[in-house]
Amino acid sequence: MGKLLKVQDLTVRLGERTVLEKLSFELGAGEVLAVIGPNGSGKTVLLRSLLRLVPSTGTISWAPGTQIGYVPQKIAPDRGLPLRVREALEAKARMLGLDRSEVEKVAETAGLGKELLDAVAGLLSGGQFQKLLIAFALLGQPNVLLFDEPTASLDELSEERVYELLHHLQTERGMTVILVSHDLSIVFRYATTVLCLSRGFTCAGPPKEILTPEALESLYGAPSKYYAHHGEPPQR
Amino acid sequence: MTAGDAYALSLAVLFAVAAGLVGSFALSKRMLLASDVLSHLALPGLGIAMLIHINPLIGGATTLVLGTLLVWHLEQRTGLAADVTIGVVFATGLALGALVTPHEHLLEALFGEFQPLSLPAFLLGALAVGTIVLFLFRFRDALILSLLSPELASSTGVNLSRLELYFLLIFSLTVLVGLRFMGALLASALVILPAATGRRFSDSLSQFLVASAAASVLAVLIGFFVGRHFFPTIGLGPTIVLVSALLFVASLAFGGKQRAGA
Numbered sequence: 374m375g376k377l378l379k380v381q382d383l384t385v386r387l388g389e390r391t392v393l394e395k396l397s398f399e400l401g402a403g404e405v406l407a408v409i410g411p412n413g414s415g416k417t418v419l420l421r422s423l424l425r426l427v428p429s430t431g432t433i434s435w436a437p438g439t440q441i442g443y444v445p446q447k448i449a450p451d452r453g454l455p456l457r458v459r460e461a462l463e464a465k466a467r468m469l470g471l472d473r474s475e476v477e478k479v480a481e482t483a484g485l486g487k488e489l490l491d492a493v494a495g496l497l498s499g500g501q502f503q504k505l506l507i508a509f510a511l512l513g514q515p516n517v518l519l520f521d522e523p524t525a526s527l528d529e530l531s532e533e534r535v536y537e538l539l540h541h542l543q544t545e546r547g548m549t550v551i552l553v554s555h556d557l558s559i560v561f562r563y564a565t566t567v568l569c570l571s572r573g574f575t576c577a578g579p580p581k582e583i584l585t586p587e588a589l590e591s592l593y594g595a596p597s598k599y600y601a602h603h604g605e606p607p608q609r
Numbered sequence: 610m611t612a613g614d615a616y617a618l619s620l621a622v623l624f625a626v627a628a629g630l631v632g633s634f635a636l637s638k639r640m641l642l643a644s645d646v647l648s649h650l651a652l653p654g655l656g657i658a659m660l661i662h663i664n665p666l667i668g669g670a671t672t673l674v675l676g677t678l679l680v681w682h683l684e685q686r687t688g689l690a691a692d693v694t695i696g697v698v699f700a701t702g703l704a705l706g707a708l709v710t711p712h713e714h715l716l717e718a719l720f721g722e723f724q725p726l727s728l729p730a731f732l733l734g735a736l737a738v739g740t741i742v743l744f745l746f747r748f749r750d751a752l753i754l755s756l757l758s759p760e761l762a763s764s765t766g767v768n769l770s771r772l773e774l775y776f777l778l779i780f781s782l783t784v785l786v787g788l789r790f791m792g793a794l795l796a797s798a799l800v801i802l803p804a805a806t807g808r809r810f811s812d813s814l815s816q817f818l819v820a821s822a823a824a825s826v827l828a829v830l831i832g833f834f835v836g837r838h839f840f841p842t843i844g845l846g847p848t849i850v851l852v853s854a855l856l857f858v859a860s861l862a863f864g865g866k867q868r869a870g871a
Binding site: 424450457461467468494506509 | 637639749750751753754756757758760761763764765766808811812813814815816817
């Protein structure tokens with residue numbers, strides 16, 4: 374299978390600071406790549422550079438015809454904004470030249486009920502707003518989803534639902550997913566490949582090879598715990 | 610009412626529509642006050658034009674556009690928030706305006722006056738309003754996405770810094786249309802007050818746009834008749850603004866769609 378994404382020698386500097394240095398990796402269609410690493414290691418910057426929202430050097434080549442959907446890190450919606458969920462989704466649909474009916478379809482996939490489509494965006498709960506962001510990302514039928522900490526500040530139930538949806542999109546629709554997460558048990562459960570970022574240290578490979586106590590200690594600078602699939606005992 | 614008066618009143622109503630629409634977006638962007646002081650940048654231009662006896666609007670337009678570009682440029686170059694750069698440029702502009710405006714014209718420049726309009730002047734003003742409405746229609750989706758989240762907007766292909774510049778220029782154009790009626794100090798009040806009123810009656814953007822434009826037109830019409838009958842020697846700016854303020858007070862009693870804390 375051809376590679377969907379090839380990144381070669383990606384370097385990003387923000388002001389004086391080098392956030393990513395000569396990073397190289399590849400991603401095949403249908404894979405779930407989890408990006409892990411301590412705060413400030415450049416995980417969000419990596420996603421933003423893949424979207425070409427920050428200046429970078431090196432090469433980022435997406436396979437022809439790739440459509441990207443992006444779910445940014447937790448956004449605090451402006452509670453005073455008189456904007457309904459439907460208006461926000463329809464604005465993107467119009468920009469992409471899509472039919473209005475697409476809005477209803479992505480809302481349904483993301484689990485946004487009809488009553489929520491007519492709600493004021495700024496007054497949604499954290500979990501509901503996350504669904505809005507996912508529906509927003511799904512407009513335009515992307516084949517790649519970039520997820521930046523999709524469950525930060527969500528309660529456990531909402532978190533579980535978001536990951537179930539993510540899993541569904543990957544298995545049923547063959548979507549490729551790039552996921553930034555702090556939650557190592559989620560990474561272990563859903564990722565097919567793990568990319569770890571830390572200043573001066575990067576590694577990549579399947580979760581079972583990467584998520585070893587030794588590697589995690591090098592990455593985070595302290596012993597880390599996670600719960601493996603099917604209730605296996607915690608590591609370390 | 611003469612034909613010139615009718616043209617002037619019609620343009621004032623068109624200005625009210627533009628001001629209501631622009632105000633809705635400015636309020637949603639939380640940049641009402643920042644945009645407000647931008648309008649005062651017209652003052653030095655008005656003053657210089659009066660000094661050298663050319664059309665005051667040409668002078669006002671020149672300093673307004675130059676000031677807007679300066680604000681945008683400073684914001685992009687220094688990374689300072691729009692309100693900081695606007696504050697600096699505004700204070701300079703107002704001081705300069707007060708120095709160069711001939712004393713006998715200062716009140717008129719600050720608060721506007723109602724004079725009959727020629728047909729070409731009306732058409733020019735109507736063209737400006739048409740441009741404002743077309744811009745908002747053309748860029749409404751980009752504006753909506755930038756309101757929801759600048760990050761989402763840029764990931765959808767919106768050039769945020771260009772959008773910001775266009776919006777500031779459209780705001781300035783709106784102020785320019787209202788300058789003759791409202792003066793440099795009050796022209797932007799019709800962008801602020803009706804939007805504040807409209808917000809009380811709406812919880813969707815489409816309702817908000819209609820409610821703000823309606824509140825704005827109502828303020829101009831009532832302000833015009835009150836001004837002409839009771840304060841014929843004073844420009845329309847103060848009466849229109851006072852009527853707008855009364856409408857806002859009334860909205861506190863009757864409007865209720867804005868949630869507490871929102």
